[in-house]
Amino acid sequence: MANGTFILYIAAPTFLLTLFTYHLFLKLVRRRPVSHNQARRRPNLPPGSMGWPIIGETLQLYSQDPTSFFSSKQKRHGEIFKTHILGCPCVMLASPEAARFVLVTQAHLFRPTYPKSKERLIGPAALFFHQGDYHLRLRKLVQRALSLDATRSLANDVSSLAASALEKWDGGHVINTFEELKKLSFEVGILAIFGHLEEHYRVELKRNYGIVEKGYNSFPTTVPGTPYKRALTARRELSEIMGGIIGERKEKKVLEKDVLGCLLNSKDYKGQVLTDDQVADNVIGALFAAQDTTASAMTWIVKYLHDNPKLLEAVKAEQKAIQEVNGRDGNDNAALNWSQTRNDMPFTHKVVLESLRIASIISFTFREAVADVEYKGYLIPKGWKVMPLFRNIHHNPEYFSEPHKFDPSRFEVVPKPNTFMPFGNGVHACPGNELAKLEMLIFIHHLVTKFRWEVVGSESGTQNCPFPVPMNGLPARFWKQVPSS
Numbered sequence: 001m002a003n004g005t006f007i008l009y010i011a012a013p014t015f016l017l018t019l020f021t022y023h024l025f026l027k028l029v030r031r032r033p034v035s036h037n038q039a040r041r042r043p044n045l046p047p048g049s050m051g052w053p054i055i056g057e058t059l060q061l062y063s064q065d066p067t068s069f070f071s072s073k074q075k076r077h078g079e080i081f082k083t084h085i086l087g088c089p090c091v092m093l094a095s096p097e098a099a100r101f102v103l104v105t106q107a108h109l110f111r112p113t114y115p116k117s118k119e120r121l122i123g124p125a126a127l128f129f130h131q132g133d134y135h136l137r138l139r140k141l142v143q144r145a146l147s148l149d150a151t152r153s154l155a156n157d158v159s160s161l162a163a164s165a166l167e168k169w170d171g172g173h174v175i176n177t178f179e180e181l182k183k184l185s186f187e188v189g190i191l192a193i194f195g196h197l198e199e200h201y202r203v204e205l206k207r208n209y210g211i212v213e214k215g216y217n218s219f220p221t222t223v224p225g226t227p228y229k230r231a232l233t234a235r236r237e238l239s240e241i242m243g244g245i246i247g248e249r250k251e252k253k254v255l256e257k258d259v260l261g262c263l264l265n266s267k268d269y270k271g272q273v274l275t276d277d278q279v280a281d282n283v284i285g286a287l288f289a290a291q292d293t294t295a296s297a298m299t300w301i302v303k304y305l306h307d308n309p310k311l312l313e314a315v316k317a318e319q320k321a322i323q324e325v326n327g328r329d330g331n332d333n334a335a336l337n338w339s340q341t342r343n344d345m346p347f348t349h350k351v352v353l354e355s356l357r358i359a360s361i362i363s364f365t366f367r368e369a370v371a372d373v374e375y376k377g378y379l380i381p382k383g384w385k386v387m388p389l390f391r392n393i394h395h396n397p398e399y400f401s402e403p404h405k406f407d408p409s410r411f412e413v414v415p416k417p418n419t420f421m422p423f424g425n426g427v428h429a430c431p432g433n434e435l436a437k438l439e440m441l442i443f444i445h446h447l448v449t450k451f452r453w454e455v456v457g458s459e460s461g462t463q464n465c466p467f468p469v470p471m472n473g474l475p476a477r478f479w480k481q482v483p484s485s
Contacts, residue, residue, distance in 0.1 A: 123281025
């Protein structure tokens with residue numbers, strides 16, 4: 001320390017002389033005539049605060065509800081502002097036009113970006129880490145596997161999975177609603193990705209995936225015994241399990257139309273197939289995308305229906321009418337079909353949309369500027385993170401009157417373009433959104449027609465893990481309804 005101070009003391013006069021000379025040079029340069037192009041002023045950075053050196057405003061973000069953090073920033077600075085969080089300088093965008101600019105019209109200027117620690121756990125070849133030709137190829141394959149026709153064929157099986165999951169909730173014992181719904185979403189994800197997977201594979205996938213999930217949002221250290229280190233080990237196990245599944249599928253030479261089948265059976269314009277590692281990374285990425293977000297949305301639906309008895313009765317009446325139709329053949333437990341979810345649930349569908357708007361499971365998305373970009377007179381420097389704030393847009397009274405009021409009727413009118421983006425927007429929008437909505441509608445049907453429930457405790461609020469869920473996962477008791485005679 002003493003040596004460093006001495007060197008700094010000796011170097012200080014030289015440094016000051018150099019600084020003086022540099023400023024004098026700048027003044028001389030500025031006096032020289034410049035061309036019209038040179039005279040063009042570089043745009044300013046957006047307004048906002050960058051916080052402390054290195055840590056920026058990360059502590060402020062995590063010491064309060066992120067929604068409050070971003071909302072207070074928007075109120076102070078407007079719909080475009082800068083900050084420094086999670087080790088990165090960021091530009092936040094809270095208008096529909098800005099979201100469209102980043103995600104649709106100028107998407108080529110902004111690449112998807114995630115921390116490397118998370119890429120290692122999901123797999124670097126997963127589609128949502130990429131853009132360009134590779135991303136477009138993978139997106140088309142996943143979209144084909146999760147198209148409306150494919151989703152239609154899954155409806156009966158999803159209905160059976162939902163009914164089976166709810167049977168285990170009966171009895172009035174307290175359950176963590178979110179954790180239980182994660183189990184359901186995982187099974188639906190397995191169904192969409194693998195079809196009817198053998199039990200031993202399902203068990204091993206679930207066990208190792210659970211370890212990876214726990215380490216996903218932990219501090220990324222490779223010290224033995226830490227959640228992240230255990231997650232890395234479990235991720236290698238997942239690769240081995242996937243290798244076995246892929247090997248069996250190739251050996252059988254069956255042209256399945258599930259996600260795995262579409263990935264395995266595709267060839268690019270050169271006739272090349274995806275490698276096993278590329279297939280595995282995208283399958284594991286699909287599992288990540290399928291579970292927590294949908295489970296979080298369904299947990300909020302359970303809460304919103306519980307808190308709004310009149311709306312619950314309206315949903316129940318609509319679903320009971322479908323149940324009566326299915327029960328005319330003497331089977332009250334008949335599985336729902338796809339047509340019923342599309343045509344016979346208009347009010348329930350509005351409840352789902354309003355739940356997605358208020359909860360805003362995907363509160364924002366990360367992009368990174370690949371070049372200096374000018375937007376509305378402000379500079380977005382190359383390398384800076386850019387975050388369209390979906391939640392702020394969904395809760396803006398300019399687009400949704402009384403935005404904090406749960407009002408499904410607002411969706412009787414189609415929202416203005418780019419004001420409602422629960423599944424993102426542009427080429428990176430969620431390709432599984434139709435399957436997610438199908439799962440929600442089917443779950444609601446079985447819930448309201450067969451069960452009554454009460455939320456345990458009075459603690460309200462939201463916790464982020466990392467997606468927003470009701471506090472403590474919404475502890476609740478469920479009882480099976482006695483069929484009326």
